[in-house]
Amino acid sequence: MKLARKDILGIRDLAVEEINLILDTAESFIEVSTREIKKVPTLRGVTVMNLFYEPSTRTRTSFEIAAKRLSADTINISTATSSVVKGETFIDTAKNLEAMNPDIIVLRHSAAGAPHMLSRVVRQSVINAGDGAHEHPTQALLDMMTIREKKKRIAGLKVSIVGDIAHSRVARSNIYGLTKMGAKVTVGGPSTMMPRFIDRLGVEVHHHVDDAIRDADIIMMLRIQTERQDMSVFPSLREYANLFGLNRKRVALAKEDVIIMHPGPMNRGVEISPDVADGPYSVILDQVTNGVAVRMALLYLLSGGN
Amino acid sequence: MNLLIKGGRVVDPSQELDAKMDILVENGKISKIGKDLPAGGAKASRKAPAIQVLDAHNLLVLPGLVDMHTHLREPGYEYKETIETGSEAALAGGFTSIACMPNTDPINDNRSVTEFIIRQAVKCGLVNVYPVAAVSKGSEGKGLTEFGDLVEAGAVAFSDDGKPVMTGGLMRRALEYAGSFGVPIISHCEDATLSAGGLMNEGLTSTELGLPGIPSISEEVMVARDILIAGYTEAAVHIAHVSTAGSVDLIREAKKRGVRVTAETAPHYFCLSEEALTEFDTRLKMNPPLRSVGDVAAIKKGLWDGTLDAIATDHAPQSSIEKEVEFEYAANGIIGLETSLALSLRLVAEDVLTLPQLVEKMSLNPAKILRLNKGTLKPGADADITIVDPEKAWTVDVKKFRSKSRNSPFGGWQLKGKVIHTIVGGTVKYSNKE
Numbered sequence: 001m002k003l004a005r006k007d008i009l010g011i012r013d014l015a016v017e018e019i020n021l022i023l024d025t026a027e028s029f030i031e032v033s034t035r036e037i038k039k040v041p042t043l044r045g046v047t048v049m050n051l052f053y054e055p056s057t058r059t060r061t062s063f064e065i066a067a068k069r070l071s072a073d074t075i076n077i078s079t080a081t082s083s084v085v086k087g088e089t090f091i092d093t094a095k096n097l098e099a100m101n102p103d104i105i106v107l108r109h110s111a112a113g114a115p116h117m118l119s120r121v122v123r124q125s126v127i128n129a130g131d132g133a134h135e136h137p138t139q140a141l142l143d144m145m146t147i148r149e150k151k152k153r154i155a156g157l158k159v160s161i162v163g164d165i166a167h168s169r170v171a172r173s174n175i176y177g178l179t180k181m182g183a184k185v186t187v188g189g190p191s192t193m194m195p196r197f198i199d200r201l202g203v204e205v206h207h208h209v210d211d212a213i214r215d216a217d218i219i220m221m222l223r224i225q226t227e228r229q230d231m232s233v234f235p236s237l238r239e240y241a242n243l244f245g246l247n248r249k250r251v252a253l254a255k256e257d258v259i260i261m262h263p264g265p266m267n268r269g270v271e272i273s274p275d276v277a278d279g280p281y282s283v284i285l286d287q288v289t290n291g292v293a294v295r296m297a298l299l300y301l302l303s304g305g306n
Numbered sequence: 307m308n309l310l311i312k313g314g315r316v317v318d319p320s321q322e323l324d325a326k327m328d329i330l331v332e333n334g335k336i337s338k339i340g341k342d343l344p345a346g347g348a349k350a351s352r353k354a355p356a357i358q359v360l361d362a363h364n365l366l367v368l369p370g371l372v373d374m375h376t377h378l379r380e381p382g383y384e385y386k387e388t389i390e391t392g393s394e395a396a397l398a399g400g401f402t403s404i405a406c407m408p409n410t411d412p413i414n415d416n417r418s419v420t421e422f423i424i425r426q427a428v429k430c431g432l433v434n435v436y437p438v439a440a441v442s443k444g445s446e447g448k449g450l451t452e453f454g455d456l457v458e459a460g461a462v463a464f465s466d467d468g469k470p471v472m473t474g475g476l477m478r479r480a481l482e483y484a485g486s487f488g489v490p491i492i493s494h495c496e497d498a499t500l501s502a503g504g505l506m507n508e509g510l511t512s513t514e515l516g517l518p519g520i521p522s523i524s525e526e527v528m529v530a531r532d533i534l535i536a537g538y539t540e541a542a543v544h545i546a547h548v549s550t551a552g553s554v555d556l557i558r559e560a561k562k563r564g565v566r567v568t569a570e571t572a573p574h575y576f577c578l579s580e581e582a583l584t585e586f587d588t589r590l591k592m593n594p595p596l597r598s599v600g601d602v603a604a605i606k607k608g609l610w611d612g613t614l615d616a617i618a619t620d621h622a623p624q625s626s627i628e629k630e631v632e633f634e635y636a637a638n639g640i641i642g643l644e645t646s647l648a649l650s651l652r653l654v655a656e657d658v659l660t661l662p663q664l665v666e667k668m669s670l671n672p673a674k675i676l677r678l679n680k681g682t683l684k685p686g687a688d689a690d691i692t693i694v695d696p697e698k699a700w701t702v703d704v705k706k707f708r709s710k711s712r713n714s715p716f717g718g719w720q721l722k723g724k725v726i727h728t729i730v731g732g733t734v735k736y737s738n739k740e
Contacts, residue, residue: 089630089631090632091630091631114633116586117632132516169516196508196510196519
């Protein structure tokens with residue numbers, strides 16, 4: 001089966017079959033990263049541009065490694081080193097990059113919808129590596145891959161996502177993906193961090209973390225952005241950690257075999273206590289490992305592989 | 307040259323007229339209105355001036371449309387629109403009088419800018435242009451502008467449009483002071499602390515798209531405030547671009563209590579709703595934002611029951627520099643002068659308004675609110691007349707707009723109703739050539 005689309009802009013537009021295809025392909029790529037020589041010639045001559053308008057270590061590195069392990073050429077452009085700072089418009093930058101004939105452009109941008117705009121102006125494939133608070137599809141795919149790996153299924157599982165749902169692209173992509181795949185998704189967090197009508201996306205909403213994570217198979221903690229304090233979204237990190245931080249006592253409310261996930265970077269001692277982050281149920285580093293495989297799968301499938 | 311408009315359906319709510327009539331225009335004024343007027347006038351003679359006859363059979367003959375909310379961008383942003391191109395767009399849309407908002411550069415907060423706008427409008431000689439001056443100096447919400455001087459210079463109303471008057475204290479003084487000059491305050495109702503950072507209506511679509519929302523309450527708390535202040539001071543307030551069901555309810559209730567409040571909405575608030583934004587199309591970005599389907603229904607109801615007095619365009623030209631960027635960075639605003647009438651005629655087709663009611667909201671009422679001697683075809687009035695083919699179907703082509711800007715989400719829409727002639731002061735200033 002081939003992936004019959006030019007771009008990966010969000011999980012919302014993906015069909016269940018497409019998600020399964022991506023996850024299956026990703027699983028087959030895990031092995032490459034365990035070889036002594038971690039490289040296959042699959043994407044020789046393919047150029048992948050990582051265009052990052054927002055700082056990122058994990059995602060950018062993950063895409064770069066994924067491309068390199070498939071023998072693609074990679075170019076990394078970040079705001080600090082590009083003409084962006086000189087005031088060129090996004091579309092002009094995009095058209096200039098297009099003229100250099102890359103095959104795939106990976107875009108991270110702080111403005112929601114920027115990848116959609118890019119996909120309209122360039123003929124190359126666009127992969128959304130996170131746009132504002134909208135979507136982060138590769139994160140959701142690697143999360144689903146990790147869940148499938150650990151639990152052997154997604155359908156029927158209770159997944160609790162806790163934190164600043166309103167401002168989280170990770171939460172949105174996971175809500176779209178997990179509900180599509182048949183999981184029961186619960187979101188938890190202070191009401192100031194819950195976007196309006198979030199329940200209409202098919203999730204259960206709780207404002208107390210204990211209620212949100214009770215009997216969960218998976219707990220997904222979101223990074224808290226400390227600057228939101230200034231906007232009165234929450235009063236202090238201390239209060240947030242007290243009321244919503246995941247600690248060992250709270251984990252006990254979930255299923256015995258619960259797994260704990262976090263998209264990173266973590267604020268230890270705020271949304272997650274160190275012993276939980278490093279504890280036996282934590283799969284946070286497995287997520288990172290799977291991230292490379294998922295991105296390899298996407299680069300491969302978008303290049304016409306099957 | 308005198309003018310005889312023959313055989314059209316004359317719809318003039320100012321004299322409760324809706325009948326097939328002829329109109330004779332002499333010396334720039336309506337001189338006679340009646341059945342089968344002779345082309346030579348009553349006393350035809352060799353010395354009588356030449357007369358132009360316009361055949362208006364199967365056409366609507368309306369008092370010239372009045373847009374009480376336009377942005378002409380001159381001075382300061384001539385790359386988006388000028389008084390001339392905005393006036394051209396107005397004519398093509400059937401408007402003979404337009405009131406322009408003060409958020410130019412420099413802001414219209416003093417006599418010299420007001421006079422400049424009037425001078426430019428006279429120079430291009432197309433439509434009647436009425437400047438709206440700023441409420442506060444620099445529209446900064448601090449000290450009042452010189453209302454007396456500005457009214458004398460030609461300002462017809464005061465507004466800090468685009469920037470809400472955030473403090474109740476200033477709004478109270480503005481309303482009281484404007485009252486003594488007999489001019490209204492036009493209020494852009496938005497609590498900027500509630501709308502801060504918002505890019506679209508706060509609702510299910512904003513949640514899906516991860517875009518920060520502008521809640522309906524940011525408009526409604528200010529509508530409520532202005533109504534209370536207007537009631538207390540017995541002054542007249544006009545609420546600009548009403549977009550929410552809650553605002554309509556507040557205005558309806560205030561009118562019942564006798565508060566001197568009037569209100570306008572714009573075609574996009576009854577033709578489009580927030581769901582249209584799923585593709586992050588910057589042409590759909592405006593302030594106030596497109597609201598929910600329920601709000602659209604409430605706006606129509608407000609037009610139907612008379613809560614909303616006027617349909618204005620909020621014509622807000624923006625160039626590609628402002629619009630062909632990421633949604634978050636795109637400027638607000640859509641242009642509307644050339645689509646407003648055809649979009650509003652849909653309300654007649656949908657039985658929301660009768661044709662006379664629509665004419666009231668697009669001509670007579672805005673003229674009344676701004677105390678202009680316009681919006682009527684009574685003998686003696688200025689011969690500002692719009693002739694429309696209500697059946698003519700057309701497809702909106704933004705490339706054909708006379709406006710300098712192209713930021714309309716209605717490109718490609720199939721509409722019905724096209725302006726055939728626009729007559730200002732007895733002269734045919736625009737004729738549709740298609």
